[in-house]
Amino acid sequence: MKPFAYVRSTDRDTAIQTAASDRRAMFIAGGTNLIDLMKEGVALPDRLVDITQLDLIKIEAIPNGLRIGALARNSDTANHPLVRERYPLLSQALLAGASPQLRNMATTGGNLMQRTRCYYFYDTAMPCNKRQPGSGCAAIEGYNRIHAILGASDRCIATHPSDMCVALVALDAVIQVEGPKGKRAIPITEFHRLPEDTPEIDTVLQQGELIVAVDLPSSPFASLSHYLKVRDRASYAFALVSVAAALDINNNTIRAARIALGGVAHKPWRAEEAEKILVGAKVNEQTFMAAADAAVRGAKPYKYNAFKVEMAKRAVVRALTTAAQGTSV
Secondary structure: OOOOEEEEOOOHHHHHHHHHOOOOEEEEOOOOOHHHHHHOOOOOOOEEEEOOOOOOOOEEEEOOEEEEEOOOEHHHHHHOHHHHHHOHHHHHHHHHOOOHHHHOOOEHHHHHHOOOOOHHHHOOOOOEOOOOOOOOEHHHHOOOOOOOOOOOEOOEOOOOOOOHHHHHHHOOOEEEEEEOOEEEEEEHHHHEOOOOOOOOOOEOOOOOOEEEEEEEEOOOOOOOEEEEEEOOOOOOOOOOEEEEEEEEEEOOEEEEEEEEEEOOOOOOEEOHHHHHHHOOOEOOHHHHHHHHHHHOOOOOOOOOOOHHHHHHHHHHHHHHHHHHHOOOO
16 A cells, blocks of 8 residues: 555644645545555555544534535434435435445445446556546446446446435435635535546545535425335445435326436436426326436447346336335335
């Protein structure tokens, strides 16, 4: 492992200033992804800024919503009474991710910042534009079973690994950030980036900016939502395809809908065209199938992942059907 400096910060301003002063500095909390990347020689920070002592662990009601601190553990968030009552979709997504041991360490902010699990990204002997810009993308002509079918580019076809973030997209979450230039509120749909020509840049965060909280607005989707994760094994596996589906229904007519997909794109994928088809339509299989078709419209599969197109369509129909029947955690 490359040598690095370690600093423990006890207040936000110091943490931000320390990280902002060194372009190769990184924040660390649970470290469940970052430490692996450092061991593999993928992440090479000169300085780690430990933020575990900051007061960012609270989960609390705010006017018209809920605030989840950036250092709240995934297990605590998943099991928090307010999350289970008001945002069961988020609780389901968190419980579908990783293992109990990892959920006890992983944080909200860390989950937002985790990087792709593309095996070419982790293998430093292989070309990877995300790891080494300009080196190429081995996945495009390689074994690309787990890779993207939506929103990719000729520079990168990696997928975003998070379950939590897929649910947050469906719940219209807003990321609260503090940095050298002040505070920002970033809608989660704008937080992660598509690869385009710069796949090495995962998010819109600037150097030194610190995630302090995630805000969830009041939601009409609490009782009619479902998170479906399709994977190779029942535990400790990343999604081949996942769907966060949420509905607001009155007299068998859909008044509002949210659909987000995971495992199919470089960022959690909001299926806005599918949502438009659902709004005003009756709750039935034909409606859900039409939405599923729209959700994968424009998909570009590769040699080994063409199955994801049909899998995603079926997953959307199943998630919507389950959500319409009502769910609880």
